[in-house]
Amino acid sequence: MYQDALQRELFRVGIIVLAGFAAGWSVGYSLYGLLIGLVVSQIISIRHAATIFKWSYRQGPAPQDSGLIGYSADRIIRREKTLKDRLLNQAKMLQRYNQGIEALKDGVVVLDSAGHITTFNSAATRMLYLRKDDNGQHITHLIRTPQFVRYFRSSDFSEPLQFDLRNVSLQVQITEFGIDQKIMLVRDVTERKRVETMRQDFIADVSHELRTPLTVINGYLEMLSDMDTPAPLSKALAQMDSQANRMTNLVNDLIQLSKLESASRERDGVSFDLTALCHQVAGEMKGYSGDAEVRINTERSLIVDGFKEEMHSALTNLVTNAIKYGDGKQVDIDIAPSDRGIEVAVTDQGPGIPPEHLSRVTERFYRVDESRESTVGGSGLGLSIVKHALEHHDAELKIESALGQGSTFSFVIPSFRRENNA
Numbered sequence: 001m002y003q004d005a006l007q008r009e010l011f012r013v014g015i016i017v018l019a020g021f022a023a024g025w026s027v028g029y030s031l032y033g034l035l036i037g038l039v040v041s042q043i044i045s046i047r048h049a050a051t052i053f054k055w056s057y058r059q060g061p062a063p064q065d066s067g068l069i070g071y072s073a074d075r076i077i078r079r080e081k082t083l084k085d086r087l088l089n090q091a092k093m094l095q096r097y098n099q100g101i102e103a104l105k106d107g108v109v110v111l112d113s114a115g116h117i118t119t120f121n122s123a124a125t126r127m128l129y130l131r132k133d134d135n136g137q138h139i140t141h142l143i144r145t146p147q148f149v150r151y152f153r154s155s156d157f158s159e160p161l162q163f164d165l166r167n168v169s170l171q172v173q174i175t176e177f178g179i180d181q182k183i184m185l186v187r188d189v190t191e192r193k194r195v196e197t198m199r200q201d202f203i204a205d206v207s208h209e210l211r212t213p214l215t216v217i218n219g220y221l222e223m224l225s226d227m228d229t230p231a232p233l234s235k236a237l238a239q240m241d242s243q244a245n246r247m248t249n250l251v252n253d254l255i256q257l258s259k260l261e262s263a264s265r266e267r268d269g270v271s272f273d274l275t276a277l278c279h280q281v282a283g284e285m286k287g288y289s290g291d292a293e294v295r296i297n298t299e300r301s302l303i304v305d306g307f308k309e310e311m312h313s314a315l316t317n318l319v320t321n322a323i324k325y326g327d328g329k330q331v332d333i334d335i336a337p338s339d340r341g342i343e344v345a346v347t348d349q350g351p352g353i354p355p356e357h358l359s360r361v362t363e364r365f366y367r368v369d370e371s372r373e374s375t376v377g378g379s380g381l382g383l384s385i386v387k388h389a390l391e392h393h394d395a396e397l398k399i400e401s402a403l404g405q406g407s408t409f410s411f412v413i414p415s416f417r418r419e420n421n422a
């Protein structure tokens with residue numbers, strides 16, 4: 001194609017120049033004729049260039065030429081058409097994506113690297129009370145719930161966040177994509193939360209209802225244990241007493257767990273001295289710890305903004321476990337301030353936990369060794385209580401254990417919960 005066009009172009013120039021030369025030669029001015037031929041061919045080229053220039057600004061028809069200019073125009077027209085088709089396809093695809101996103105029941109909000117809203121769908125408008133002109137606004141200026149603001153600023157989106165916005169429970173999951181861009185999926189979980197609350201209320205109610213008969217049973221058992229009873233009956237009474245105690249512990253732990261689960265994350269905390277609380281827990285363990293010594297390793301008092309009763313439960317459960325499973329050896333409570341906040345660790349020198357059980361011990365009623373359970377006691381809810389109580393302090397339970405070398409249960413209370421007591 002190109003070769004043909006080039007040949008035609010050269011042929012045309014050649015003909016014009018030759019015609020000029022021949023005409024000049026016939027009148028005895030061959031050089032002038034050649035010059036005129038060249039000028040004419042140049043004028044034709046300039047005219048063609050002018051046509052293509054105008055055409056490029058869409059001010060005239062496409063150049064009709066069989067030479068190089070016509071060939072180039074033809075190529076440009078074809079390329080433009082391919083581009084147009086491609087753009088049209090992309091526009092259609094984009095439209096389909098947008099329609100898909102728009103049809104989603106979940107809210108979708110796309111954010112730029114700084115957290116400004118780029119686009120969002122109707123469901124997001126409804127759930128987050130956004131307006132059409134909110135594009136470009138920073139997300140934390142529009143969703144001001146402290147929990148959400150903290151979650152967004154933390155940049156840790158590994159877990160979804162659940163929070164309430166004007167009586168509706170929302171679950172937000174942020175995913176990063178491209179260069180620092182984020183897509184935020186918002187789901188209305190009000191119904192799910194209602195069912196969950198019903199389940200929690202049911203467990204709490206049943207546990208409360210069990211308390212009264214248990215108190216009566218325990219009372220009679222205590223009365224009977226003070227009486228002279230024949231040996232076989234004494235044995236049966238001892239077993240009944242131990243099982244009734246177990247049930248009381250279970251009911252108490254269930255009530256505590258339901259309270260923790262239903263407690264609002266929006267509550268205001270109070271200041272308390274974590275070091276003093278650890279000393280209090282160690283003191284309360286005196287009658288229980290037997291040979292095991294509970295040592296507190298800290299230099300000074302550290303004030304925390306949180307929920308004292310819940311932290312008390314968490315520490316009591318961790319220390320109780322360390323004593324229970326620690327083979328009567330020393331238990332250490334380490335508390336130390338760090339850049340991350342306040343680091344707390346409870347370490348025992350017991351037999352440790354096999355690695356395959358580590359990820360499951362915080363599950364309700366999960367026990368590493370069912371056969372030991374009857375000798376050491378416990379409801380199987382202790383670590384679930386710890387996990388929940390720590391979550392309310394924005395802390396996460398970490399368990400390190402090596403078989404035969406004991407276990408360390410640790411957590412970090414983040415800096416923003418630490419009060420300035422330098």
Ligand code: ADP
Nearest residue numbers: 321322325361367368369378379380381382383
């Ligand atoms: P339990 O009431 O049975 O102690 P927890 O929820 O407190 O229930 O603990 C769950 C399981 O984790 C325990 O049954 C025990 O097998 C294991 N466990 C907890 N703490 C320790 C520890 N310090 N050392 C060894 N095993 C532990």
